[in-house]
Amino acid sequence: MSVLIFVDQSEGHIKKSSFEVLSYGAKLAEQIGATAEAVALGTINDEQLSALGKYGVKKVHHINNEILNHVDAQVYAKAIADTATNTGATVIVISHNQTGKAIAGRVSARLKAGLVAGAIALPETSNGFTVKKTVFSGKAYANITITSPIKIISLNPNSFHVIEGEGIAEVIAVTAAIDTPKVKVTAVNKISGEVPLTEADIVVSGGRGLKGPENWGIILDLAKVLGAATACSRPVGDAHWRPHHEHVGQTGIQIAPNLYIAVGISGAIQHLAGVNRSKVIVVINKDPEAPFFKAADYGIVGDAFDILPQMTAEIKKLKGIA
Amino acid sequence: MKILVCVSKAPDTTSKIAFKDGNTKFEDNGVQWIINPYDEWYSLVRAIELKEKEPATIIHLVTVGTADAEPIIRKALALGGDEAIRVNTDNSDSYYTAAQIAEVAKQGAYDLVFTGKETIDYNGSSVGAMVAELMDIPYISLATKFDVAGTVATVSREIEGGEEVAEVPLPLVVSCQKGVAEQRIPNMRGIMAARTKPLKVVEPATVETLTSVSSYELPPAKAGVKLVAADNVAELVRLLHEEAKAF
């Protein structure tokens, strides 16, 4: 019996969300008395894969085929499902990131294995197999019982701590027939040099209270000292003050960083739907009645143009940055 | 070209979220139902735009749900679309729902199946992928642009840290999000026309369920915001560092 964890990589670089699912899968394996194994697809060196042992996996099944360097939902689902079948996996763990959203449903339908998408905690396994997930865009949780023999969990990014220990995993080269993808990728546009929003530990976000794109310097400065990604409210994205991929909320990206700093954002319910899973929320708003304060952990009622430069300076001081 | 647009019913985004029957059911008393925003704003509108470019295009809508979903289907028909199909069941398992949609899709021989990025109540982001697998056709997740020329679709989709552009032969399943189209408001002519558009009710196919909801819970209430005076920014930074250990 094994728990099979999907390792998401891009250009040979293993994503942070993968360390989370590996840690989660290893804990789960311990809980149900199974072994933790992983599956990695595409070109990636063996040292990186054997090093995954420190997250608790014993074996890494590696299909080293160039075709797999692009995530094709159809081809990936087959490769993962076949690996699960060949290794006798009873649970499959995948990150609920963009890759996971492309493939988890396919693997589920292929194996007729019940899927809980967007899990936030380890399952309850003393009586059945019940997994907690966010529903209503973060406003509630549901406990979902999986009744099929094989179970799939896709784990929300940033909801499980990475656990690092000692260990080296055995890397098993798997030869598998890989179909030619029907999807032909013609271009990949990576936003380079920035922390991807969904992976960021800290996010600094600006709203209409900043008045215009020319004022974004104070947001960028604060983000820089914190090593944070930047985000914005929808009207800011719609007005092209900031690129649309920064827009968070119900219609934008949903994030769950450790720290979310909202500056000049009122805290409309549709905005909150994208950020309310953040661990710590800080609100800077000049209006004491701004609804965001109700969802915040810390706040300052004040003018962003005043507060932000001071915050940046204080953090620099604390971090010993000149 | 034949397009099937998956439409689900969702509670209005400002609805109060509460549960009943020992926290096993959503409290729908007083809830305003809307078309799931991703289904309405992006996938349905894009389908309508494709039909405007190529009038021979046929758009069917499908919803898996009980009779109380009909008002939102009529609203979707008022925006556009030629007819609607309702699969008469109230099961909430994603696989079960996907299998019903796949059944309808196979019978109608559609070139395109559009879904939304996710439902705003269940937030699975998985039904589209399941439909594609059950039909053994490609799936484009989280599309931000979508076009068709002949039998090939050109799409952009969100990947981690960026965007991917690709060409895909029809048929395929696409999950749509912001960027694919712009929200529209139904007009009077559309609303009148929707009244007479066919809305077929079909009984569900026999499909097993793989999951069930055991219970719901609300997140613990926040302790309340700790406010720091505007002239004491250093204190906020100290709290974030030492108390919240946020950086």
Ligand SMILES: Cc1cc2nc3c(=O)[nH]c(=O)nc-3n(C[C@H](O)[C@H](O)[C@H](O)COP(=O)(O)OP(=O)(O)OC[C@H]3O[C@@H](n4cnc5c(N)ncnc54)[C@H](O)[C@@H]3O)c2cc1C
């Ligand atoms: C169906 C639907 C979906 C939506 N989806 C989203 C979504 O995904 N994401 C999203 O963000 N919105 C979304 N919205 C819009 C949302 O309802 C709000 O309109 C929007 O979030 C408001 O953006 P804002 O807070 O930046 O602007 P405003 O509401 O205008 O707030 C600006 C805030 O800045 C404060 N302020 C002004 N000057 C200063 C200053 N000098 N210093 C400090 N504070 C200052 C003000 O007090 C105010 O609170 C959606 C709306 C609908 C109807």
Ligand SMILES: Nc1ncnc2c1ncn2[C@@H]1O[C@H](COP(=O)(O)O)[C@@H](O)[C@H]1O
């Ligand atoms: N009951 C349903 N009827 C029709 N379409 C649905 C239904 N449930 C989900 N969908 C479609 O699948 C998409 C993704 O749903 P989900 O996987 O639940 O997030 C939605 O945006 C809809 O387009």
